[in-house]
Amino acid sequence: MIKYRQDIDGLRSLAILPVLFFHLGAIRLFPGGFVGVDVFFVISGYLITKIIYDDLSNGRYSIARFYERRIRRIVPALIPVYLFVCIGGLLLYFPSEGREIGRTVVSSIFFVSNILFYAKSGYFDAGAKTSPLLHTWSLSVEEQFYIVLPLLLVLILRFGFTVQRYVFVALTIISFGASVVMVRLQPEAAFYLLPFRAWELMLGSLISIGVVPVIRSRRLAEIVAGGGLLLIIGSILFISEKMPFPGLLAAPACLGAAALIHAGGSFQTLSSRLLSLAPARFVGLISYSLYIWHWPVIVFYASRTGELDRVDKLILLAIITALAILSWRYVERPFRKPHGADSRMAGVYGWAAGSFVAVTALALLIAPARQALWPDYAVPEQILAFQTPPRADMRNGSCFIASGAGAQDFDAAQCLSLRPNMRNVLLIGDSHAAHLYSGLTKAFPDVHFLQANASGCMPLGRFAGPERCTQVISRAFDFVAAHGGQLDGVIISARWKKGDARRIGDSIARIGSAVPITVVGPSVEYRLPLPKILAQAWPDDSGASSGRFRGEPGPGLDKAMRAAVEGAGARYISMEQAICPGGTCRVWAGKHVPLQFDEGHLTTQASRLIVAQVAPQFLFR
Known part of the structure; x- marks a missing residue:
């Protein structure tokens, strides 16, 4: 069982808050707030690789149990968000827009929304930029990584640690190099697609399987952790969306996250103590719900108001925070804890399958239902x-x-x-x-x-x-x-x-x-x-x-x-x-x-x- 680390929850808060404020329009304060997603990738790569690697090494790995845990972790909190998006699409959008929202819901359910948004991406694609589920591209990247990762680990564990290390380092370098090249040639592919984002998750993997040597000096740990914290903060403050990203510019934040995780695993540094403070830990605990709720709420609100003023932003911040706390307390926590023995696993899979089918059906009904509720839509649709x-x-x-x-x-x-x-x-x-x-x-x-x-x-x-x-x-x-x-x-x-x-x-x-x-x-x-x-x-x-x-x-x-x-x-x-x-x-x-x-x-x-x-x-x- 992986040891709980308070500083990693605090690191999650350092990831989600810049993303939240950036999307609320505080771009002058947090011009590079979007790098919080990259910090999340490193954290996820570290935690999930460690779980799979330790289980495989000890002969207790079960792919069915692994995905059951993934379902418990991410799906229950997503279902209310999907329902919210479907209802919003029905009430706030025109039939053609509702049809597009239905497509994004379905693609998100099956964790391919990053591929959909890449296919739709382009300089003139306002639809993707204002999609209430645009942010789920990152969840899709993670889940695709978790399909590939167990297969990779099963293949290389039969070899010695030296081979394992070389394979992970080589794949990380290849993915990073591809990202650097593609951000110049096809930036949308570099942004959305797994091959060009895998290196960020694999930085966490390198730490979790022991490729990076353990830090044995407290002084060195303090320097590494402090430097990591500065790299993340510097990325948030000095990178902007006008710069070619991810590629090289994603490296400082990712290396900073990896440094904090690695140093915090050896010593309780000043940085890890700061990240372990109660407010930071609490924001980290609700970070997943904050992430999945914040964007659809902002998009639906802005779809009627356009640019947000200061009062709008404060109202939205309060709404998003309240929804996140409720989601964490009454959805995430109850569902995350397993109940019963292996016989319950089938129930989890059955519940997830049933939920996905129901939400898919609802998503596909958005456009025809909107059309039935509002028959006089011909001219607005012609304009759209x-x-x-x-x-x-x-x-x-x-x-x-x-x-x-x-x-x-x-x-x-x-x-x-x-x-x-x-x-x-x-x-x-x-x-x-x-x-x-x-x-x-x-x-x-x-x-x-x-x-x-x-x-x-x-x-x-x-x-x-x-x-x-x-x-x-x-x-x-x-x-x-x-x-x-x-x-x-x-x-x-x-x-x-x-x-x-x-x-x-x-x-x-x-x-x-x-x-x-x-x-x-x-x-x-x-x-x-x-x-x-x-x-x-x-x-x-x-x-x-x-x-x-x-x-x-x-x-x-x-x-x-x-x-x-x-x-x-x-x-x-x-x-x-x-x-x-x-x-x-x-x-x-x-x-x-x-x-x-x-x-x-x-x-x-x-x-x-x-x-x-x-x-x-x-x-x-």
Whole structure:
């Protein structure tokens, strides 16, 4: 039986609290709060590997008993969450959205939600980001690991410890190396899929099977534990979601968790005493319930309010904490303790199977039940259908490289080729450049538009980020340097943020004065996808309700960008004035056609409408 350690419960609190506050929007305080999930992976890898390894080594391992314990540990508390999500999907969402929620519930039940979210992941996928069960991807990764781990241990235990050690170390290194590579090539795969996360769990495994030498000096234990604590806190404070993650940036938090676990197993250090304090231990005890309840509560609340203010966050924190305590006290604890002998095992499996079948049936009924309760849904569903990105009209996959694709997908032969006997204009930027392409080709049929766009890649500075940024955007500027005399114009557009006005001048100067430059200012953005805002307000089609969901950037950034661009000698086009003339923002591009398909990107119809409106302002030769 594994020895209970108070400091590990305290470490769980250090994992869950940053995740909770990060998801509540305290990003300025905890910009890297999401690394708490990585700390959980190390803890889980340590505990579960130790249980299986010790049982196998002592000849008492039973795979049926192991999974019975896993069922008792995770399933009972999940069932109320699934029921809550199903009810929320029925009452708060449209039929098409309810159908998607049903899919995520079923995928979560069978612990493949990480694969579903990876398949759905992409730069424009607001649906995944606002899924009430998005957080279950990590549970799926863990359970998939627990399927592979026993098989691995059974295979290698017949060999000596030296072989066991080499196998675990080699697999950890391979998984880590794959994560480092994939976070640059396919960050969504690196984030969601087990092969690129296994190393985090296996760091815990290395400690539990004794690969890491025991610490025999209290002083060394204090240094290791203190360093581990600093690594986790430093990751929480200094890593941000804008950085490529997991990969190398996940290593400090994971190594920090491993260091705390390892040092705490040898000595009671100052760090372990801090983690063993009663408040930390209590938060650690309820951490699982906190984790599974916090995200659906936040998503359902925010689905009606958009961005959370301070009062909203305090209300949500109180609700989530109360639900977690109730779940831990009345669901987790009673079910975790086994009752009876082996004959009870069949009952546990039967109960779990019955619960899964019932929840699956309920999940699949969300959409038809919602449709039956609200028959007048045709127009809102028509509006919501515009949430599908117009990928072809943005030339996604060839001239516009979205997240999930790599720089190798950029078709330079097609996208950066000059066409004789036509004016040639190059469109540089991120997705907020790509959404202009359809409108530009419609408004200027006599112009050949070259295009070099990559999602999330700012045409500023050193073009940092994934390879699609460093290569695609750099290639565009290199092309201008080599062929500027043959170009009739350059258009730069991006999802501009505060501070970009100070840097845009450098990009303009880099292009130089040999070719006319037009910079398109920041688009109007909302805190929820605009189609959802308009569908929720239907039959009111005035768009008046959209104002309260208006997000950043605003008129202030638009003015700063104009001053910087014109001061650098380039032409500036204000999307703020084009979309919001007189301060009132238009929201429709046609009958039941929203202006934007998500929080900020233009639909094809809107691209053609807005570009035609501002066409005289573009500066071409």
